[in-house]
Amino acid sequence: MTSHVPPPPAIRYLAVTLDCPDPAELARFYSEALNLPVAHSTDGFVLLGHEGAPGLGFYRLDDYQPPTWPDSSVPKQAHLDLGVDDLDAAEARLVALGAVKANTQPLPDRRRILLDPAGHPFCITL
Structure with a gap:
């Protein structure tokens, strides 16, 4: 007797959602940072x-x-990792958009840790 295993349901990745106090302001930051x-x-x-x-x-x-x-x-619960070609230029652009550089930087030559306008840590990495 063979048992029939139904095919897995179609599941697709839709989005990552971050909690914040002001969705419009945080969306403005990431819209400009990621051109979305x-x-x-x-x-x-x-x-x-x-x-x-x-x-x-x-x-x-x-x-x-x-x-x-x-x-x-x-x-922190979760964080975003963003790939960049130039750490210094990307950091400068993101800070100009409203990010803050974190005080702790474990691997500053390869990765920078920033905080978005709502305080979520995120990384920019070569």
Whole structure:
């Protein structure tokens, strides 16, 4: 007797969504940093991305507390890794858009850690 195993359901990656106090402001930062258009927007949520491609979302959380990385009293939970060709130029552009360079930089010649306008750590890496 053979058992029939149904095929796996179609599952596709849609987006990563970051909690934040102001979705429109954080979406503006990442839209300019990554050259992504706004695909969908409501008062409490903004999704960046191109039609049919995975996106990056921002969800309003009224009691949002930014991560305290590298201190773990408020964990970072997740972070984005962005590839760049020139660390110094990318860092300068992202800081001009509203990011802040983190005080801790474990591998500054290969990777820089920045904080987005809502305090989420993210990396730019060669």
